[in-house]
Amino acid sequence: MSNAEPRIADHRTPLGALYRGDCLDLLPQMAAESMDLIFADPPFNLGKSYASGMDDAVPTERYLSWSRQWIEACVRVLKPGGSFFLYNLPKWNVALGAFLNERLTFRHLIAIEMTYTLPIAGRLYPSHYSLLYYCKGPRPRVFSPDRLAMATCPHCFRELKDYGGYKDKMNPGGVSLTDVWKDIPPVRHQKFKRRTDANELSIKLLDRVITMASQPGDLVLDPFGGSGSTYAVAEIKERRWLGMELGPIDQIIARMEPGNLKIEGRFLDEYRSEINALFPPAVLKSRYDCGHWTPGNIPKGRAREKIANAAHQQVELVLQEQQGRYSAPRTKGKRRLVSNQAVKSA
Numbered sequence: 001m002s003n004a005e006p007r008i009a010d011h012r013t014p015l016g017a018l019y020r021g022d023c024l025d026l027l028p029q030m031a032a033e034s035m036d037l038i039f040a041d042p043p044f045n046l047g048k049s050y051a052s053g054m055d056d057a058v059p060t061e062r063y064l065s066w067s068r069q070w071i072e073a074c075v076r077v078l079k080p081g082g083s084f085f086l087y088n089l090p091k092w093n094v095a096l097g098a099f100l101n102e103r104l105t106f107r108h109l110i111a112i113e114m115t116y117t118l119p120i121a122g123r124l125y126p127s128h129y130s131l132l133y134y135c136k137g138p139r140p141r142v143f144s145p146d147r148l149a150m151a152t153c154p155h156c157f158r159e160l161k162d163y164g165g166y167k168d169k170m171n172p173g174g175v176s177l178t179d180v181w182k183d184i185p186p187v188r189h190q191k192f193k194r195r196t197d198a199n200e201l202s203i204k205l206l207d208r209v210i211t212m213a214s215q216p217g218d219l220v221l222d223p224f225g226g227s228g229s230t231y232a233v234a235e236i237k238e239r240r241w242l243g244m245e246l247g248p249i250d251q252i253i254a255r256m257e258p259g260n261l262k263i264e265g266r267f268l269d270e271y272r273s274e275i276n277a278l279f280p281p282a283v284l285k286s287r288y289d290c291g292h293w294t295p296g297n298i299p300k301g302r303a304r305e306k307i308a309n310a311a312h313q314q315v316e317l318v319l320q321e322q323q324g325r326y327s328a329p330r331t332k333g334k335r336r337l338v339s340n341q342a343v344k345s346a
């Protein structure tokens with residue numbers, strides 16, 4: 001047991017310790033400045049029914065004062081250079097951001113697009129959650145955001161945004177991550193939910209946050225366990241973790257079994273194979289087949305065919321790596337991929 005830990009854990013994994021209890025009791029027992037990354041997804045005070053029996057419909061001032069207490073406790077255990085993320089409704093994060101501004105350094109307010117919401121009469125259609133991102137001290141010790149693929153049409157594979165005509169200046173490693181995340185799906189269907197009371201988050205979100213703000217071996221804390229999404233991703237990505245949950249923890253424990261983590265790990269591998277490049281491999285191949293530009297093949301008048309070399313090599317390499325997983329789209333009458341040799345002699 002490291003001195004970052006409050007007491008004997010209720011469950012342990014190779015990298016983590018899980019506590020059943022109130023984070024307001026547990027956090028003060030932890031060593032000061034011991035956490036590299038804190039991610040918190042508290043109840044939103046929307047009157048939900050939680051298995052712990054907690055009251056999720058309290059007066060505004062009571063909710064905010066409770067939130068300030070646990071946030072203060074998190075700030076104490078965060079290391080200098082550590083990062084703090086708070087996922088909540090914009091309504092609560094406006095007030096809690098003002099509180100955090102006095103204690104930590106503001107980095108971003110990330111809007112996470114939510115789909116399938118219902119319009120509310122007399123209000124704007126709510127379509128994002130907010131994710132506050134702070135660090136302790138002037139800058140975060142770790143900041144390594146993923147880059148995303150360009151958005152393309154699923155039918156014709158053309159890009160959907162024109163990036164101001166600067167295609168030739170684009171980083172082949174992908175598009176810079178912005179503070180509006182539109183690609184995080186909700187975990188909505190009961191069949192895929194582990195816990196109906198926990199508002200389980202997509203592991204893509206945790207993967208993005210953990211990748212951006214921690215390194216393997218770092219210690220990640222999530223004081224509101226729910227179904228254990230943070231802990232599962234931390235374990236898969238080889239971060240140490242500490243978890244707390246007021247309600248039952250049996251579903252979190254089951255989720256942490258190696259077989260289950262393997263399935264979630266495969267999902268993340270699949271997802272990660274599509275980012276940190278301008279185009280996912282299959283889209284890259286299809287774009288080439290359709291005659292659209294590919295990295296290294298930026299259209300420049302009649303020189304286009306001659307500068308295709310780099311693109312060919314990249315596509316060939318990707319296809320070799322992907323052999324067995326890729327099936328070429330039927331592109332009747334469209335250009336076929338040619339060998340490197342053919343390109344060199346073009």
Ligand SMILES: C[S@@+](CC[C@H](N)C(=O)[O-])C[C@H]1O[C@@H](n2cnc3c(N)ncnc32)[C@H](O)[C@@H]1O
Nearest residue numbers: 022023041198200201224226227228229245246
């Ligand atoms: C919104 S859910 C978290 C969902 C989680 N991020 C996931 O993806 O599964 C909030 C959780 O915090 C738990 N909780 C509420 N108050 C708590 C407290 N004081 N200490 C620890 N856990 C608490 C609730 O029981 C609930 O499971």
